[in-house]
Amino acid sequence: MKHGPSRSERTALPSENELAAEFKVSRVTVRQALDELHRKGLIYREKGRGSYARSEHIGGVTGFGSFTSEVENAGSRPSSRTVDFAKVSSLPEGMKIHLAKSPPKNKTYYCLTRVRCVDSKPVAYEETYLDAETYPGLQRSDVEEGSLYETMRRLWGLEPAWADAAIEPGVADDAIAKHLGIKVGAPVVVAWRVTSSEQDEVLEYVRAIYRGDGFALTLRRHKIS
Amino acid sequence: MKHGPSRSERTALPSENELAAEFKVSRVTVRQALDELHRKGLIYREKGRGSYARSEHIGGVTGFGSFTSEVENAGSRPSSRTVDFAKVSSLPEGMKIHLAKSPPKNKTYYCLTRVRCVDSKPVAYEETYLDAETYPGLQRSDVEEGSLYETMRRLWGLEPAWADAAIEPGVADDAIAKHLGIKVGAPVVVAWRVTSSEQDEVLEYVRAIYRGDGFALTLRRHKIS
């Protein structure tokens, strides 16, 4: 026997059984989809009651993942200016200090230096170190345009899956101040990051310096525990 | 027919079927467990090959979650010194600027000010704003000792589930420099955070200021996409 429309007054989503019937799939499949939405923070679920949609879910620039797609998802227009592309023989000291796995020695890296912009305003100075063995024959033209992650996928079939990062405060030195259009000594956020594939191959080492005035790194809907 | 020991030479984990047999559960259940380990970044999986354990997995102080448990998991000893406990009638300006949902007006909050220490060294200055309606009758003694999240759970049955945060650079002012034992004007990281329950009830607003010398916020094994 039906007990009135009470549930429908409270529930944003149909029940798992209703969804299974509607889309002609099994309940296991419905649950897989709902669990994924839950992990992303788009819905929450209550035993004995139902699944509820959250009112909102907006993205932000986290400093992980692709700068290009993150800024786009946030509704702004990303752009990059390549400052330099050179071969170097070691990583910055901070990389060795902060990150769990110390990088191997006697390697050569391509060092890609870019200024990251949101709506044409420079917000970050970024040095990306790419192992020369991982990207044989890498050319400046390969990374000059568009998303680096897209290039990794297209040319080398590499897919970024995990990031380890350390965040610390700093002050802008002469070069960084000039690139970001801020004063020397202005406070900045320094992020050290290692991006790896699903199989733990290191894809890039990154040193990123974010300006602070009018821009902030955000982490939205971060699951605790 | 068996085809030699090739797989066992490469695989760290038994296959799903082997695990199901060993623990007398169905393969679906085994997969649920393995998928969870994968999401946590403890293993990775390859179709047609097997599941592989990652070499290491160490935690870090992310600035989300419980400071107490995060520092403990990182193998250090956390402590806190309560600087102040007062009633206030509004949140700091930065909270309204950075966070998605602007907090309601005409509220009163308990403002808990603490200095966070790792191995007795002060690393962060933290102001926690707790809605007086959410925590009726909150006493300083309730939060003076131990983990605030533990108190939330024990006394009010509230469970932190999600955090939204914004991170920006800053400089230490006089008060903060004194509390952290650093110089006035030293670079710091300012984190604005809202912690919510699974049902989106706001549990706390936090303004945290981290020193930069010898301490860094870390995010280990952060899943991309």
Next chain:
DNA sequence: TTTGACAACTTGTTAAGACAAGCATACAAG
């Protein structure tokens, strides 16, 4: 030697169903 078909494994996905446990309503007993 090289190539290709095949078998035997792996994980990925889906199905259909059962039972437990929590929630909300309706309803009868007090």
Next chain:
DNA sequence: CTTGTATGCTTGTCTTAACAAGTTGTCAAA
């Protein structure tokens, strides 16, 4: 009016089963 109970819903957990798709080694054919 209050309280307990039954009912029918919900999500949570689990089982057994099947097939798809990718990987690896064997082995016969060229």
